[in-house]
Every structure is written in structure tokens, then in C-alpha cells.
Amino acid sequence: MTAVTEAAVRAHLDAQARPPGSLGRIEDLAVQMALIQQTMQPRADRVALLLFAGDHGLTQDGVSAYPSSVTQAMVATLLAGKATANAFARAVGAEVTVIDAGVDADLSHPALVDAKVGRGTGNAAREPAMTAEALALALSRGAEQARIALDRGADVLALGEMGIGNTASAALLMHRLAPAALDDCVGVGTGHDAEGLARKRAVLARAAARTDTTDPLEVLRQFGGYEIAMMVGAIHGASERNAPVIVDGFICTAAALAAVRLRPEARRVCLFAHRSAEAGHDRMLKALGAEPLLDLNLRLGEGTGALLAAPLLRAAAALLSDVASLDDVLAGRI
Structure with a gap:
């Protein structure tokens, strides 16, 4: 050929x-x-949003304005078809698959994909977020979900996530893999006030002080989330199949950064949906040499920005x- x-x-x-x-x-x-x-x-006729959910031990130290229980509640909302991602998916004709990567709860629903590696990660401010074995499992399961979606006829994959505390995890990944000063990577996430943001910065400084590693796989093990690691695997799986991946906002871009640092050839399949309002996202995009398609002041996650970009891919294909x-x-x- x-x-x-x-x-x-x-x-x-x-x-x-x-x-x-x-x-x-x-x-x-x-x-x-x-x-x-x-x-x-x-072709971009069939867009499949893979929405990975997981919890983070970092929330034990107050890096989020919300408790971890919100992750489970939002997964239930997504499965009920009532979250923002569901509304946007219907608007643009995309399919949504919700995947339990590591929610800290026992979940059961006919539409939920159970790929759980563990009930939340370890508290990265005190210990590695996951074991090497758990990371390898998360990467392989993410790649498997990409292959399944493509085998079912998806032309394009979109990535989304749900996980209280995952902006903190993503900030640590950006800090080591961009690389960038930690303060330039930390934003308000789910809506911190000044006191909450200061607490988040202090917790992440403690996490960063535990290890000086810059090895991409070890950085992901030390600071990542199960849902982030599965998105890394999904990007690698899509790259093996020559399938475009629409990368959402700050957390998904951190996953893309890890995916590219691990396998530079994965960069070619990544299409960056939007420039998030979350602090650090623009700098992380620059580290990847990426110019996003949209700039709408979004910072929700759930793959919402990726879904809004999907019609642009269809127009470009047409x-x-x-x-x-x-x-x-x-x-x-x-």
C-alpha cells in the first residue's frame, strides 16, 4: 500500500x-x-467517548474541594445519561462508554465496564500512587478498551475522565514530564478558594519531595491515577491501530503527555480538543507542540471539550x- x-x-x-x-x-x-x-x-462518522473513572488517595489530604464520594455519584449520573457529557454526546452523535478504572466503591450497572484495578490509588503525598503491577494492568486495560471500541466500528476515540482529585495528580505528572515548576502546574480544579488552593499546593509539594524521578513510567506510578493510566494505555492502543484520539482538557492532556513521553510515536494520533481554563494547561499543550482546536474557557472534564470538537473532525473528513x-x-x- x-x-x-x-x-x-x-x-x-x-x-x-x-x-x-x-x-x-x-x-x-x-x-x-x-x-x-x-x-x-x-472517516469520523462514529466517535466513541471512553470515559474512565477513578479515585485518588491524595484527596485524604484535602487537594479537592469535594470528597471522593462525588466520583461515585457522578459515575451514577453518567450511567443514567444525565451528566453534561451525556448531553453533549447526544448533541454531536457520539457514543459514551463509562469505565470503572479505580473508583473507591463497589459499582454495578449493566452499562458500566468493570476494569477496576483497585479502589482508588495510594496517597501520593505519602507513598507511590500504585504498584508497578497495578500500573501495568491499568495500561493494558486501557489499550484493551481502545481496541474494543475500534473493533465495534468507532472511527475516532475521544477521551474523558471522572475522578475527584485528578487535577492534583495531573499537575504532578505535568511538573515532572513537561517539565515545569510545580506552582505553574497547580490550579483551582473543582473550585478551590484561596485557602484550598494553598493547601493543594502544599500537599503536592510534599508529594513531589518524595522522589525526584523523571522516568515517565515511574512518574506515572508515583503520581498517576488509575483512570489517567488507562487513558495512557488507550492512546497507545489507538496509535497501534492508526486511530485518531481527541484529547480533552487538563487531565486528559496529562495522560497524553505521559503517553508521548513513553512512546513518542503516539503523538501523531493525538488531536487536542481545547485549551482549558485550568492553570497550566496552555503550558502543557506547548510542551507537546499542540495547538488545540477550541478555546472556550472550559474546565469541566468528562470529555466535554473532546465531544464539542468531534464535529470539526467530521467536517475535516468531509x-x-x-x-x-x-x-x-x-x-x-x-
């Missing part, structure tokens, strides 16, 4: 019945889609497959 090249895709776009370059970044997105899927007619060339227009062959 002849490889699809950027030059060939650009030539196809430039020959269309419109001024070359007139669609700006949508043309760039079309090129990226064609290169990822290795076809001049990429641009390559459905637009006549200028030669055909002028020759009356339409």
Missing part, C-alpha cells in the same frame, strides 16, 4: 473549487486525519471526500 503523504493531501486540498488555504486550520485537521488513518478519505476539484467544476463534471 502506498503511504499517504502530507504533500499529496495538500495537493488534493489545493486543487479544490475554492481558494487554497481558505479553510485555515480545518485544512490542517484534514491533513492530520488523513495521515493518521493513512487514507485520502478519512472536506477531503465530498468537495469537487476546480478542474471538475470548470469542465462541468459535477
